[in-house]
Amino acid sequence: MNLLVTLDSKYIRPLKVMLTSLFMNNPDEHFNIYLIHSRIKDDEIADIERFIEKHRQKLSVIKIDNSYFQNAPEVFHYPKEMYYRLLAFKFLPQELDRILYLDPDILVINPVREFYNTKLDGYLYAAAYHDILAVKKINRIRLYPYKIEAYFNSGVLLMNLELQRKHVDEETIYSFVEKNRSKLIMPDQDIINALYSKQIKCVDEKLYNYDTRYYKYYKAITNNACDMDYIMKNTVFLHFCGRKKPWHKNYSGKFHSLYKQYEKWAITDAAT
Amino acid sequence: MNLLVTLDSKYIRPLKVMLTSLFMNNPDEHFNIYLIHSRIKDDEIADIERFIEKHRQKLSVIKIDNSYFQNAPEVFHYPKEMYYRLLAFKFLPQELDRILYLDPDILVINPVREFYNTKLDGYLYAAAYHDILAVKKINRIRLYPYKIEAYFNSGVLLMNLELQRKHVDEETIYSFVEKNRSKLIMPDQDIINALYSKQIKCVDEKLYNYDTRYYKYYKAITNNACDMDYIMKNTVFLHFCGRKKPWHKNYSGKFHSLYKQYEKWAITDAAT
Numbered sequence: 049m050n051l052l053v054t055l056d057s058k059y060i061r062p063l064k065v066m067l068t069s070l071f072m073n074n075p076d077e078h079f080n081i082y083l084i085h086s087r088i089k090d091d092e093i094a095d096i097e098r099f100i101e102k103h104r105q106k107l108s109v110i111k112i113d114n115s116y117f118q119n120a121p122e123v124f125h126y127p128k129e130m131y132y133r134l135l136a137f138k139f140l141p142q143e144l145d146r147i148l149y150l151d152p153d154i155l156v157i158n159p160v161r162e163f164y165n166t167k168l169d170g171y172l173y174a175a176a177y178h179d180i181l182a183v184k185k186i187n188r189i190r191l192y193p194y195k196i197e198a199y200f201n202s203g204v205l206l207m208n209l210e211l212q213r214k215h216v217d218e219e220t221i222y223s224f225v226e227k228n229r230s231k232l233i234m235p236d237q238d239i240i241n242a243l244y245s246k247q248i249k250c251v252d253e254k255l256y257n258y259d260t261r262y263y264k265y266y267k268a269i270t271n272n273a274c275d276m277d278y279i280m281k282n283t284v285f286l287h288f289c290g291r292k293k294p295w296h297k298n299y300s301g302k303f304h305s306l307y308k309q310y311e312k313w314a315i316t317d318a319a320t
Numbered sequence: 321m322n323l324l325v326t327l328d329s330k331y332i333r334p335l336k337v338m339l340t341s342l343f344m345n346n347p348d349e350h351f352n353i354y355l356i357h358s359r360i361k362d363d364e365i366a367d368i369e370r371f372i373e374k375h376r377q378k379l380s381v382i383k384i385d386n387s388y389f390q391n392a393p394e395v396f397h398y399p400k401e402m403y404y405r406l407l408a409f410k411f412l413p414q415e416l417d418r419i420l421y422l423d424p425d426i427l428v429i430n431p432v433r434e435f436y437n438t439k440l441d442g443y444l445y446a447a448a449y450h451d452i453l454a455v456k457k458i459n460r461i462r463l464y465p466y467k468i469e470a471y472f473n474s475g476v477l478l479m480n481l482e483l484q485r486k487h488v489d490e491e492t493i494y495s496f497v498e499k500n501r502s503k504l505i506m507p508d509q510d511i512i513n514a515l516y517s518k519q520i521k522c523v524d525e526k527l528y529n530y531d532t533r534y535y536k537y538y539k540a541i542t543n544n545a546c547d548m549d550y551i552m553k554n555t556v557f558l559h560f561c562g563r564k565k566p567w568h569k570n571y572s573g574k575f576h577s578l579y580k581q582y583e584k585w586a587i588t589d590a591a592t
Contacts, residue, residue: 157581275569280580297547306577308552309429 049077049164050147052140052207054084054132057092061314062152062295064099065307068314070156071103077161079105082147084132084139086112110139121225123235130236133202134221137212145210151203153293155286155303155310163256163284166206172215172244174206176253178262178289187241190231194242198250202237204257204285215247255282259289263302321349321436322419324412324479326356326404329364333586334424334567336371337579340586342428343375349433351377354419356404356411358384382411393497395507402508405474406493409484417482423475425565427558427575427582435528435556438478444487444516446478448525450534450561459513462503466514470522474509476529476557487519530555533562535574 051070055063070079081100088096093109100107117128132139133149140147148164150156166174177198187199221239225232232238240248253259254266254274266274279286286303288294294307323342327335342351353372360368365381372379389400404411405421412419420436422428438446449470459471493511497504504510512520525531526538526546538546551558558575560566566579 276571276576276580277569280577280584297549299548303577304548305552305575306581308548309578309581312552 049079050144051079051081052136052147052149055152057088059152060092064314065311066152066154069310073157074159081105081107082140084110084136086114120222123229123232133236134239137209147207147209149205149207153288157286158284160284168208171249172208172211172247174249174251175200176251176257177201178253178259191242199241200248201257202240203287256285258283258286260286260301260303261290321351322416323351323353324408324419324421327424329360331424332364336586337583338424338426341582345429346431353377353379354382354412356382356408358386392494395501395504405508406511409481419479419481421477421479425560429558430556432556440480443521444480444483444519446521446523447472448523448529449473450525450531463514471513472520473529474512475559527555528557530558531561532558532573532575
């Protein structure tokens with residue numbers, strides 16, 4: 049399976065935790081991991097390489113020269129890395145037909161094979177949206193006049209690279225950013241939603257992009273069906289959304305101890 | 321290392337979870353596990369045997385004929401199993417000098433070697449007491465006139481079998497139970513505390529018997545030092561004390577997700 053990550057140095061440790069959980073819960077799979085970056089130092093790259101090698105998986109590092117994005121508008125303090133996810137198909141080997149993009153603030157707690165094989169006929173992506181009422185409404189207003197039926201979360205994106213090469217256009221993206229600069233909060237996610245939401249295949253957030261902040265909410269709206277048992281058995285991607293991260297000192301949350309356990313294994317490699 | 325468990329059929333699944341966590345976090349250790357019981361069925365014993373064998377560890381099953389306890393008084397609905405922990409030294413091989421008793425409602429999240437090697441010169445046990453003020457006070461009053469400096473928790477007991485063979489006396493225990501029948505709440509723990517608390521070596525509860533109900537309490541009394549990081553790195557035994565257990569349907573607690581992860585591994589053996 050092809051896996052895509054794009055990050056900077058601050059996220060190397062969460063990346064290792066995410067990958068540890070992926071490997072532990074997909075013991076028989078082989079992953080081709082593509083890391084797109086521009087500013088990670090050589091010794092840090094070497095460290096990531098060692099980590100991946102120890103797990104007998106394959107890493108390809110794609111370093112982007114920022115001159116590439118000379119014409120791309122910047123938004124606030126968001127660096128041009130925000131475009132990597134959107135335009136990954138330009139930098140990845142042309143023979144790849146699909147790839148799974150994952151944010152590093154994720155735990156993978158079940159096999160990913162079924163999701164990876166999702167039929168993508170005619171869709172650019174498969175993704176989940178977080179069905180929290182307030183969030184939906186705010187985004188619909190914010191990104192008006194772009195019609196947002198659902199505001200997809202871009203932390204887990206199964207990408208149809210073949211179709212993206214035909215339909216995703218760099219200039220369209222840049223001009224969207226120029227025009228909406230003041231509205232954008234999470235630029236890459238906003239772009240995907242405003243420009244492509246009709247071409248995103250919607251998948252179940254409880255399975256493929258479980259927002260760890262909303263345990264009680266998910267449980268309530270499913271009549272208690274989506275409890276801890278259900279999650280451990282079925283959920284593939286636990287996404288630690290929001291500003292408070294489980295690797296921060298004063299984090300508190302339902303999946304704190306679980307995250308810390310994987311973090312420990314990521315560091316000690318005791319479980320490999 | 322020698323490990324002792326005593327349980328009935330209801331606790332087989334928690335036992336597997338506890339052992340899974342023990343094995344995963346002590347990958348280079350070999351355990352001689354002694355199971356003392358009276359009522360577990362043959363096919364259940366066979367299932368436990370398969371489980372232990374798969375993990376390449378050793379199991380000895382000691383079945384107690386209840387005629388052994390003919391003279392022992394019974395308390396309420398507590399079966400005579402309550403004596404197994406106290407009198408284990410009578411049923412275990414005479415050449416064993418020490419053994420680690422563990423309740424099945426425990427997760428072992430770090431190496432046990434250092435605790436197992438605790439010096440026991442002159443002590444019958446090593447154990448921790450839960451330093452919650454209210455609990456201490458209640459037990460001191462309840463077990464008066466027996467002087468209870470600390471009310472030790474008997475869920476984790478490192479046993480000095482050599483010394484117990486000399487100093488622990490069956491008749492003393494029975495007559496204590498006869499005399500105090502109405503006061504006893506958790507009979508075996510009460511007995512150990514009333515009769516032997518001065519011969520228990522006290523160990524740090526945060527490391528060796530962390531009561532999972534009191535995350536905030538431990539954190540507060542240590543000026544935030546005993547946080548999730550500290551626990552994952554240092555705590556050996558997480559003890560799910562109290563009536564609400566993490567395998568119950570509506571359990572909720574700081575270590576719920578962690579418990580469920582080990583439970584899953586115990587069942588699927590994915591991590592072995």
